[in-house]
Amino acid sequence: xxxxxxxxxxxxxxxxxxxxxxxxxxxxxxxxxxxxxxxxxxxxxxxxxxxxxxxxxxxxxxxxxxxxxxxxxxxxxxxxxxxxxxxxxxxxxxxxxxxxxxxxxxxxxxxxxxxxxxxxxxxxxxxxxxxxxxxxxxxxxxxxxxxxxxxxxxxxxxxxxxxxxxxxxxxxxxxxxxxxxxxxxxxxxxxxxxxxxxxxxxxxxxxxxxxxxxxxxxxxxxxxxxxxxxxxxxxxxxxxxxxxxxxxxxxxxxxxxxxxxxxxxxxxxxxxxxxxxxxxxxxxxxxxxxxxxxxxxxxxxxxxxxx
Amino acid sequence: xxxxxxxxxxxxxxxxxxxxxxxxxxxxxxxxxxxxxxxxxxxxxxxxxxxxxxxxxxxxxxxxxxxxxxxxxxxxxxxxxxxxxxxxxxxxxxxxxxxxxxxxxxxxxxxxxxxxxxxxxxxxxxxxxxxxxxxxxxxxxxxxxxxxxxxxxxxxxxxxxxxxxxxxxxxxxxxxxxxxxxxxxxxxxxxxxxxxxxxxxxxxxxxxxxxxxxxxxxxxxxxxxxxxxxxxxxxxxxxxxxxxxxxxxxxxxxxxxxxxxxxxxxxxxxxxx
Numbered sequence: 001x002x003x004x005x006x007x008x009x010x011x012x013x014x015x016x017x018x019x020x021x022x023x024x025x026x027x028x029x030x031x032x033x034x035x036x037x038x039x040x041x042x043x044x045x046x047x048x049x050x051x052x053x054x055x056x057x058x059x060x061x062x063x064x065x066x067x068x069x070x071x072x073x074x075x076x077x078x079x080x081x082x083x084x085x086x087x088x089x090x091x092x093x094x095x096x097x098x099x100x101x102x103x104x105x106x107x108x109x110x111x112x113x114x115x116x117x118x119x120x121x122x123x124x125x126x127x128x129x130x131x132x133x134x135x136x137x138x139x140x141x142x143x144x145x146x147x148x149x150x151x152x153x154x155x156x157x158x159x160x161x162x163x164x165x166x167x168x169x170x171x172x173x174x175x176x177x178x179x180x181x182x183x184x185x186x187x188x189x190x191x192x193x194x195x196x197x198x199x200x201x202x203x204x205x206x207x208x209x210x211x212x213x214x215x216x217x218x219x220x221x222x223x224x225x226x227x228x229x230x231x232x233x234x235x236x237x238x239x240x241x242x243x244x245x246x247x248x249x250x251x252x253x254x255x256x257x258x259x260x261x262x263x264x265x266x267x268x269x270x271x272x273x274x275x276x277x278x279x280x281x282x283x284x285x286x287x288x289x290x291x292x293x294x295x296x297x298x299x300x301x302x303x304x305x306x307x
Numbered sequence: 308x309x310x311x312x313x314x315x316x317x318x319x320x321x322x323x324x325x326x327x328x329x330x331x332x333x334x335x336x337x338x339x340x341x342x343x344x345x346x347x348x349x350x351x352x353x354x355x356x357x358x359x360x361x362x363x364x365x366x367x368x369x370x371x372x373x374x375x376x377x378x379x380x381x382x383x384x385x386x387x388x389x390x391x392x393x394x395x396x397x398x399x400x401x402x403x404x405x406x407x408x409x410x411x412x413x414x415x416x417x418x419x420x421x422x423x424x425x426x427x428x429x430x431x432x433x434x435x436x437x438x439x440x441x442x443x444x445x446x447x448x449x450x451x452x453x454x455x456x457x458x459x460x461x462x463x464x465x466x467x468x469x470x471x472x473x474x475x476x477x478x479x480x481x482x483x484x485x486x487x488x489x490x491x492x493x494x495x496x497x498x499x500x501x502x503x504x505x506x507x508x509x510x511x512x513x514x515x516x517x518x519x520x521x522x523x524x525x526x527x528x529x530x531x532x533x534x535x536x537x538x539x540x541x542x543x544x545x546x547x548x549x550x551x552x553x554x555x556x557x558x559x560x561x562x563x564x565x566x567x568x569x570x571x572x573x574x575x576x577x578x579x580x
Contacts, residue, residue: 033426034426034430038338040337040338064337065337065338066337066338066340067340188434189430189434251423253420253423253424253427255423255424255427255550257424257428257549257550257557257558258519258549258550258558258560260431260519262427262428262430262431263427264427264430
């Protein structure tokens with residue numbers, strides 16, 4: 001009996017230039033009604049790998065998500081040879097998203113002021129330390145104390161890698177997606193990912209916030225230093241399920257016609273229950289870990305130099 | 308009501324008046340940032356499909372406008388089939404909106420509900436039960452071959468009725484071209500009913516199936532559905548509206564009758580053929 005193999009189309013699409021891989025562009029969020037409409041007002045995230053000497057490219061937008069022409073604020077093309085005194089400067093500030101202690105400041109530039117495009121090269125203090133960072137591009141006034149014209153915030157996710165620093169930091173976004181099997185090709189009904197990069201970044205900070213805020217206050221962590229990855233992933237997955245439940249709770253519309261109903265948004269309870277299951281597990285593990293650390297601190301031993 | 312938003316146009320509303328004075332208003336997506344000037348050209352048509360050749364300009368293009376008024380009367384019978392669309396020209400390019408039908412003007416909230424109902428039904432058809440294919444909108448207006456010239460006539464010179472249905476120039480209709488360009492869509496068909504009734508003409512094997520589709524674009528009696536997987540072609544027969552919202556039809560049910568493979572309709576070429 002002959003065996004027929006399905007033909008796999010050969011793609012002739014050329015690979016992307018390797019030089020562009022170091023230019024980081026945020027993912028544009030899309031809706032969950034087919035994944036075709038962009039959600040311009042949603043916070044975005046830029047994702048990179050630890051050790052990657054990268055340039056962040058960003059388009060400055062207004063609160064409605066529309067690009068802003070920067071040329072009216074004295075921003076000139078970075079290639080321009082004019083030596084005019086600029087009234088404003090493009091500044092990128094970064095801080096770890098949970099601890100929010102040390103703010104790093106980088107001066108940026110604009111490749112195309114009229115389209116709102118700005119850029120900044122990330123400093124080594126940032127790209128060598130994996131974690132979730134809150135980043136903010138601002139059009140800063142040069143003649144005032146740290147005042148700005150306007151700014152845009154986004155998440156910068158530096159994923160842990162084997163190059164350029166310590167092995168720490170959060171689970172990678174790919175790891176979270178793998179954990180939840182969240183891929184457009186496998187999400188049959190929504191044709192897009194269930195959770196975009198910004199949502200993953202935000203929910204990766206939540207378990208650390210919980211750890212830091214729930215008593216007893218034993219050891220405070222950031223996304224750069226939290227060491228318990230299983231607990232972290234479970235906490236993140238739980239928060240993501242609750243996030244999805246919000247969408248389904250808000251958008252369910254029961255409708256029946258011709259004897260058939262399509263109730264594809266009737267998933268709230270599924271997500272809610274799964275989130276609750278993971279949350280219970282997460283909280284139990286956090287409590288056990290804190291008890292363990294507490295007892296260990298209480299009944300710890302001192303080593304003797306004579307033993 | 309335009310079914311969904313495209314990349315440029317947010318929503319197009321048609322406040323239809325039969326005697327003329329139809330007001331068409333539109334808004335653009337917030338992310339659309341092409342440079343000025345923007346020229347909006349309103350177009351009206353009857354097929355309502357993107358590639359139909361019956362779209363005609365309504366007046367002059369307006370610069371940076373948000374509405375236009377069509378002073379012409381376009382409906383004369385009981386078929387509410389006029390549709391409007393916009394062609395936006397900017398220094399960066401030209402963008403055409405989806406068709407907005409004259410079914411009725413809905414407030415934003417009702418429009419969103421209608422859009423959600425259509426989205427659900429399209430999802431059902433696309434992912435589970437629909438037959439992928441093309442809708443051929445039958446021409447209801449156009450040029451009729453000279454009925455007095457027996458070499459080309461397809462209609463009776465006195466009654467206007469169709470006297471021959473197997474002419475490849477008209478494809479069984481009274482108008483040249485027969486049908487508009489195919490529109491890719493889905494129909495959800497019920498199980499086939501096969502019968503072999505014996506008549507005075509011999510044994511027939513008619514295949515009739517109930518079918519469901521969304522009301523965008525409009526589907527009318529006499530249209531043809533082509534099943535992409537088998538090239539079977541079905542004539543659309545009586546339609547009923549199975550779901551409507553405040554007078555706007557959203558989901559249609561019809562009877563599809565298989566057209567014999569000897570019919571001239573099979574000579575119409577489909578996009579992938």
